[in-house]
Amino acid sequence: MSHSRQQRPPRVLMIVANFHPAVGGTENQALLLCRALMRRGLDVAVLTRRVPGLPETENVSGVPVSRSVRVIDRGKLFGATYFVSCLAYLVAHRRRYDIIHCHILHGFHSLAALCMKLLFGKKVIIKVASSGALSDFLMLKNSLCGSWMLAVLKTADRVIALCRSSVAEARAQGFPDARIALMPNGVDTGRFRPAGGHAGARSRIVYAGNLSANKGLEVLLDAFSLLQREHAGLMLDIYGSGPLEESLGNAAAGPGLAGGVVLHGRVTDLERHFDSTCIFVQPSLAEGMSNVILEAMAAGLPVVATRTGAAGDIIRDGVSGLLVDPGSARQIHAAVQRLLCDEPLAERIGRQARAAVEAACSIESVAGNYLELYQGLLDPPAVSRGRERMV
Template sequence: MSVVDLARVPDAPLPSTSLPASGSRPLRILHCCGRFSATQGGTERQARAVCAALAARGHQVSVLTRKQPCPEPRVPGVTVHPRIRAVDRGRLFGLTYTASAIIEMIREAGRADVLHAHHLYFDAVAARIAGRLRGRPVVAKMVGAGPGGDLDRVRGTAGGWLFLRLLRTLDAVIAPSQSCRAELLAAGFPPERIHVIANGVDIALFRPDPASESASPLKDLAGPIVLYIGRLIEAKGLLDLLEAWPLLLREFPHAHLVLVGSGPIEGEVRRRAGSPPLAGTAHLTGEVADVRPYLRAAAAFAFPSWAEGLPNALLEAMAMGLPCVASDIGPIRDAVTDGQEGLLVPVRAPERLAAALGTLLREPALASRLGRAGRKRVKAEFSLESTVTYLEDLYSELCAGTGRGGFRE
């Protein structure tokens, strides 16, 4: 097979525990996250980082999730209950997953002060029902906006109108970007219940570290490396990236494209990557537990997604000082100003994508400036410390409204 399966990094990084404790009282927080995996996409990595940071601040954190085929790395201070069951077959999945999540959340909610669903979809529906039955406040996070985003998926589900009506009654909804907030308002969510809290990156973990480059898993690739990290799904613009790659090879024939992740279109991506003219220059790694060695080895980061909430993978690349080319869509514009922290290109425009990547490879001074500016902006606006503090304040506010909050040891 001409597609190279590169070595995986075995251990997931542990989020920093040096975050300062806030002045809020310790809370019992029950999270619901369909996948709590170290090797999945940005949503899962963000959930793990947030839970670890909350536990480090003294909160009692537990997570309801699906059982994974392989044991996951433990998150210090976090109790994980892999008990949600589902039948992976068409519409049966949503029905069985939601029913199982409701049952398990009702069982655990009595030991929680607040419920937090990490996806404004089945997780949020289950949490809302369990919260209402148990008298607990519920907060849910919107993951993505636009086509294929949370509300789009809800509307496309059988009985979606009923789900949407129920979701509008959530005690709080987290919008990771202003674009997500606008979509929630247009869908009829009460403005006073929408809280804009951006995704956060642990800047102590995600930082440039030239000393680690000697241990790069990509050290055998000679030539500049363009990196993508995320789910292998059509909405991420991966087929556009593969279409753009031969255009870039005309000027940079020794360049390599490395795709980190897995997903529904992995077979199609592998087929294209293993065929001329991409063969030997496009590589798939599968899922990896620690993306930092790949980020350190790359010359540029490509993120041509069509629809997002606020992409964690992009923020992590920026925190590492890696120059980025991303789609010119609302949620990404919340983090990147074109020509300042990165280069933005229209969606579904392979020629423009190739041209922007070529600019970064051709102009190292520009690439370095954009990389430094990207890290500076993440440190200023998208730190995990700030995200967790905002969440603590929101939890405390919700619990105060119900007369609940704090646990006894």
């Protein structure tokens, strides 16, 4: 290894299929991590898909973004053109980066990145986005040439698992323990923080996220209809957009819910809608590591979440949140009822939630862990990876 590469900070190219202004958990997490790494002096850039009407190159919140991956969105041509376009960019710009950090295991960009590892010795990290019913591994197994792709992906320098269930899935697919790193998503604990003061009794249940079938929103509505009968004036505020927006709006206007449910659409200032009157509920049927759970916990809200993905890793049941089984309106009702009827418990859980994410999931600490991982890959003998959680 050259002396110059040892001295300079790692140069990292993040690859993500979609990026801002597209908004979702993967996109938000990628941007948050990029900015935190840049504050530590790293040279970080993003490669993503071309979007008509948007510039091919620009800075997004200070992060250099290249929308140079072009695709033909017609059946099997999509994957082929995605791979070729991505690989062409990686080859042409290979002297600008040392590490390729791929978001989502089953993306065609991961295969292109591993070609660069084979051809030019680039280090490759691949992050697994989801576990459970929507697992990246299941998506691959059910796809054309999925078994072959899994075999190739095992050559990555590291696979990032967000939770213990994802680690188990990686092991089950034959990924070696030495190449699996357990690292959580990060949260901006400066942006999301307790509002301060106390506005009185809990009067709002809050959900934020995509309005899609896997989020369990129908179950939440069922639970809320029971709670509304027992707590006059209780409101359910839903923030987000998605394919179920119209049907949820119709249900909210129906018998038993009218006036109690408000769909606000997607907001960019979610932290302003979190206050001491809120109980946050995440009713997902399948999940990876929910960014919005981390945000609600950082804001000091008591959280009710289903036992999916990383929820059981970041929430200690009864201490920093309440866990329920996915698909159970009865359990959601009971958990929220418990918080509504015991304000000292709700306050205590909110404080413990904040402490938990500060200790393990602040974006600054997560970025520090990634920096040590990057340095360890580029110069293994010189760097202790004590903070990187190998399995």
